[in-house]
Amino acid sequence: MSIAARIRADIEERIASGQWQPGYRIPFEHELVSEYGCARATVGKALTGLVRSGLIERRRKAGTFVAYPHVHSAVLDIPDIGKAIAERTGSYRFELLSSAIRSDDGTNGDFAPATPLRHVTGIHHGADGPFAHEDRLISLTAVPRARDADFTTESPSAWLLQSVPWTQARHKISAIGANLEIAGHLALPRGTPCLLVERWTWRAGAPVTYVSQAFRGDRFDLVATFTPEGR
Amino acid sequence: MSIAARIRADIEERIASGQWQPGYRIPFEHELVSEYGCARATVGKALTGLVRSGLIERRRKAGTFVAYPHVHSAVLDIPDIGKAIAERTGSYRFELLSSAIRSDDGTNGDFAPATPLRHVTGIHHGADGPFAHEDRLISLTAVPRARDADFTTESPSAWLLQSVPWTQARHKISAIGANLEIAGHLALPRGTPCLLVERWTWRAGAPVTYVSQAFRGDRFDLVATFTPEGR
DNA sequence: AATTTTATTATGTCTAGACATATTATCGCG
DNA sequence: CGCGATAATATGTCTAGACATAATAAAATT
Numbered sequence: 001m002s003i004a005a006r007i008r009a010d011i012e013e014r015i016a017s018g019q020w021q022p023g024y025r026i027p028f029e030h031e032l033v034s035e036y037g038c039a040r041a042t043v044g045k046a047l048t049g050l051v052r053s054g055l056i057e058r059r060r061k062a063g064t065f066v067a068y069p070h071v072h073s074a075v076l077d078i079p080d081i082g083k084a085i086a087e088r089t090g091s092y093r094f095e096l097l098s099s100a101i102r103s104d105d106g107t108n109g110d111f112a113p114a115t116p117l118r119h120v121t122g123i124h125h126g127a128d129g130p131f132a133h134e135d136r137l138i139s140l141t142a143v144p145r146a147r148d149a150d151f152t153t154e155s156p157s158a159w160l161l162q163s164v165p166w167t168q169a170r171h172k173i174s175a176i177g178a179n180l181e182i183a184g185h186l187a188l189p190r191g192t193p194c195l196l197v198e199r200w201t202w203r204a205g206a207p208v209t210y211v212s213q214a215f216r217g218d219r220f221d222l223v224a225t226f227t228p229e230g231r
Numbered sequence: 232m233s234i235a236a237r238i239r240a241d242i243e244e245r246i247a248s249g250q251w252q253p254g255y256r257i258p259f260e261h262e263l264v265s266e267y268g269c270a271r272a273t274v275g276k277a278l279t280g281l282v283r284s285g286l287i288e289r290r291r292k293a294g295t296f297v298a299y300p301h302v303h304s305a306v307l308d309i310p311d312i313g314k315a316i317a318e319r320t321g322s323y324r325f326e327l328l329s330s331a332i333r334s335d336d337g338t339n340g341d342f343a344p345a346t347p348l349r350h351v352t353g354i355h356h357g358a359d360g361p362f363a364h365e366d367r368l369i370s371l372t373a374v375p376r377a378r379d380a381d382f383t384t385e386s387p388s389a390w391l392l393q394s395v396p397w398t399q400a401r402h403k404i405s406a407i408g409a410n411l412e413i414a415g416h417l418a419l420p421r422g423t424p425c426l427l428v429e430r431w432t433w434r435a436g437a438p439v440t441y442v443s444q445a446f447r448g449d450r451f452d453l454v455a456t457f458t459p460e461g462r
Numbered sequence: 463a464a465t466t467t468t469a470t471t472a473t474g475t476c477t478a479g480a481c482a483t484a485t486t487a488t489c490g491c492g
Numbered sequence: 493c494g495c496g497a498t499a500a501t502a503t504g505t506c507t508a509g510a511c512a513t514a515a516t517a518a519a520a521t522t
Binding site: 489 | 499501506517
């Protein structure tokens with residue numbers, strides 16, 4: 001463990017244990033320097049990491065303080081559906097329902113008008129039946145190769161993950177009742193609660209793909225964790 | 232903008248634009264040093280930030296490479312319910328339904344057996360009616376002051392946020408149909424899809440609170456974003 | 463007393479090195 | 493040709509300073 005990592009761990013320990021309460025002024029950098037017998041840059045590195053994880057705040061002239069807990073943000077693991085289902089139920093298969101090339105009709109306002117799109121729908125199957133319904137649009141401007149990709153052997157999610165680097169994504173998570181289409185494909189009564197995960201993906205500011213995935217509410221949930229470790 | 236920030240932005244730009252594809256070896260540190268005319272530590276700082284955001288990978292002796300996109304994680308903003316409702320509907324009120332002190336009965340396996348708990352249930356109201364139902368347990372071992380806190384004037388969420396630093400949290404997000412209790416309190420038909428957010432919070436490894444919040448599916452959703460910026 | 467100026471202080475960023483460490487390429491040897 | 497030792501190299505971490513900047517406290521001025 002490096003010196004910086006040890007300093008950081010020590011401070012985390014004292015905050016987590018409650019020994020240093022929110023608002024407490026932790027030792028000045030120069031005090032930590034003499035305590036640990038290292039250079040100021042090393043102390044600074046440890047403190048910078050703690051700032052990033054939201055555990056402390058630093059103010060010039062005033063010093064460094066234990067932060068008051070405020071924003072609830074957590075790292076959400078967005079699972080690769082195929083992998084998640086395979087791990088959970090032991091088997092996985094993607095069934096292609098429809099595939100078409102069309103232009104953006106303005107329904108999904110995130111693609112530029114008249115963007116050529118590949119529109120794919122399908123079902124993710126687990127060992128115990130249909131698991132999720134997927135409705136996806138892929139911009140052929142951003143990903144020309146998607147025009148001819150074969151989604152009967154590979155799910156669009158897996159194909160895109162392999163093929164296209166993305167740099168920004170937005171997720172919207174909501175609860176809906178299964179509509180007629182989803183209910184039919186997932187073999188559920190209409191109105192059954194489903195977890196709807198919508199994802200918009202961009203690369204360099206240009207939309208790459210939009211996907212709407214409806215999961216059976218009784219068989220799927222998302223887990224998010226927050227730890228100050230950072231990574 | 233600092234030198235390190237500019238180096239980082241330049242590299243991000245080239246990756247996002249597709250000019251540097253995944254697997255591409257970006258210039259060695261010493262090359263960036265001469266390109267930008269700065270010290271190696273400054274280049275290193277920029278690259279370390281990019282590693283954290285998952286955009287690049289560094290290998291000793293080999294060099295630094297554009298990472299293949301594989302990240303399936305996003306930063307989820309867990310909103311302060313009161314604030315979120317107030318912002319959305321213009322007004323907010325917490326209605327305390329029940330409050331009791333009891334010991335852990337083993338139902339929630341995360342508290343140690345016989346931990347004294349404050350058990351609180353209530354409703355979050357927006358301008359257009361009940362919005363969410365909350366069921367919360369607070370460990371009186373971890374937060375003794377919670378025994379006498381007045382939750383008729385302040386919601387437990389807001390009180391805890393102000394009062395208790397936490398260091399770890401786990402969220403579980405799922406879709407459920409409103410059960411009799413939730414349906415009654417939210418004035419919904421039974422079975423109406425609701426977004427259920429459960430949160431376990433720890434401090435220094437000890438459980439602080441568990442909360443289960445059921446939101447009307449038609450009026451609430453969660454948004455998560457991923458951008459390589461870091462934050 | 464109220465306001466402006468000045469000095470002080472802690473953090474923010476940076477430099478120009480140093481040594482450590484992981485990894486790879488190469489060389490010599492059997 | 494295969495294999496182990498060796499050298500080369502890029503990153504990982506660190507040092508001991510330097511100057512910049514923001515915020516505050518003290519001093520000087522109005």
